[in-house]
Amino acid sequence: MIIFEKVSKVYPNGVVGLQDIHLTIEDGEFVSIIGLSGAGKSTLLRAINRLVPITDGDIQINGTSITKANKKELRMIRRQLGLISQSFNLVKRSTVQKNVLSGRLGYYPTWKSILGLFTPEDYQHTKEALETVGLSDKLQTRSDELSGGQQQRVSIARALVQQAPIILADEPVASLDPITTQKVMEDLKKINQTMAKTVIVNLHSVPLARKFSTRVIALKAGQVVFDGTPEALTDEQLTQIYGKAIFEEKAGEIHEIERDRSL
Template sequence: MIEFKNVSLTYPNGHQGLKNINLTINDGEFIVVVGLSGAGKSTLIRSINRLVTPTEGELLVDGEDILKYNERKLRKLRTKAGMIFQNYNLVNRMSVLRNVLAGRLGHTGTIRSMLGMFPQEDVKLALDNLDRVGIMNKAYERADRLSGGQQQRVSIARVVTQKPSVILADEPVASLDPPTSHVVMKDLKRISREDNLTTLVNLHFIDMAQEYADRIIGLRDGEVVFDGPADQVTEKTFEDIYGRPIKEDDLLGGDE
């Protein structure tokens, strides 16, 4: 369980990235966070693995306030909370398999991983996870030879190989076309279900949020303005979240 208790984040210039956030995120939920650019979506999910650090309140993960963590505890937290980035965050010159094995870094250690000294069970785990996202045949290709959708599926395989309990996905389909976006989101949702992972995904597109989320959290100007089941969300809800009428650009469009 993840709990935000009166969490705020004020930057040195005085700008408030988060304002008095109170949320409870239960084990196994697939949550989509929506809002305009600058609404605080990335700040919210990156606070869960302390890539950003709130300045007020308590942020509890499994009952412990992670805002009080030292470096050792932070490393353990980041092993437990895996991250998927918009730009894939792969090492282009390395093989797909080596990129996925990077998910074992928190378990294997830096020196052993740099030398490629991964236990055979880790290699099998990485290959199995590539198979789960349908690209095991790409295991020995350089990462930069893959399409954007394939690279993002490598990112999913890598984060699952990390064996986290939480996945944080920061605009994972923002750089992809509509059909590929659906493939990536379906893989992410399926694997989250299969492994009972708590997953938070930042999205801009409202149709995708409604299609894949169990629960939608809406942010505007760093504040939670909606929190409820996806099947209760209407176009009016999104207009309230965005603070304006819905535009065509807010809809992803397309399908497989």
Template sequence: MKGILTMQEKPLIEFQHVSKTYDNGTIGLNDINLSIPQGEFLVIVGLSGAGKSTLMRTINRMHEISSGDLIVDGESVVHLEGKDLRRLRRSIGMIFQNFNLVKRASVQRNVLSGRVGYYGTWKSTLGLFSKADKQKAIEALQRVGLGEKLYSRADELSGGQQQRVAIARAFMQDPKIILADEPIASLDPLTTESVMNDLKRLNQEFHITVIVNLHSVSLARRFADRIIGLRGGELVYDEPIDKVTEKDLDAIYQPVSLVKESEAQA
């Protein structure tokens, strides 16, 4: 089954006793041990503030960890700098809740920005992308059903269309990993379905590892190969989808205070 590591298979991503404490003393992550294989569709669930975004953003070093080690594709990423850090981020597509597009730029220009990591600074600044990459942008937009929007401005699109442009942009990176941080939080149910289906197709057709933060338990159960749960920065649940139960998921969403009270009474 996809998501289960064999003895010979190395994880694509491995958290080894990873902790993160913010400057104000808030614990973002607490001693996380987690292995994620290539090609898995992993969904992270938990209450707001549980550490979902923090965990995700340590993978591409948007957040630094305080202790432990984080291995991506066989390499510790904790101390990467300069071109090595750029190489890491080039292999990891990021999809944000608020789309993170340049609203006044064309859809084409937004999608092509996914190739910036493959160009020198002056070429990318001037928009001097190759003919091959311009064709790749067309194909990426067609893949998410927006081929006819190539020359539209990003701010002329609906929220769902903007998110699908963001998915096309991530695909342009030729990523091994796509991180999607609450990608459907501001979308209506119909558009949510389209966005989740787009992510699942990239996962299945290109064997891209997709990691998604979701609040919707029903969507998590429909799309995930595996679900992990965080509570108060701790990993409290980790099961393949065929072992996930409704009772388990309900327990993940219990506030930390209630869990501690229950443990104290036990």
């Protein structure tokens, strides 16, 4: 469970990232966060693992405050949080296996991490994670030889090897084509349903949020302006969130995705 209590974030330049956020995200939910660029989506997501320190309030992960955690406590809490980003964050010259194994680094002291002293169980978990995302045949392939979609699936496998019960995905499909986008979202949904992991994902696509989420949270100017099921997210509410012209452009993504899937 993740709890936001009166959370606000003001950046040093005076920009307000979040305003008085009250949220509770339950175990096993698939939550999509939507809104315009600059609405606070990435700030909200990255506040969960304290990559963005908040200005006021408190964030609790499974009953423990990450806001107040010391260095040792923060390391322990972050084991529970797998991060998937738009830029993949892979060591491009390293093999897929080594990149996925890096998900275990939080469980070892620094000297073991430097020497790469992993257990046989770690290697087995790596194989299983790659099977889950359909990349079993890429184990020894250099990461820079993969397509963008394959690299993103490697980052998903890394989060699985980390064995984090919560997966944070910050615009994971923003740089992918529509067909690959569908595959990555399907992987995340499968992980959510079959492994009971909580998935929180930032999305620019309203159709994807409606299709894959159990819950949608919309932000506008750092405030929550919608929190509910995809079915409850009406076109009228989307117009309020995005503005009429922008929402019409977003709605067009439905046709783009459906057309590409039919090829």
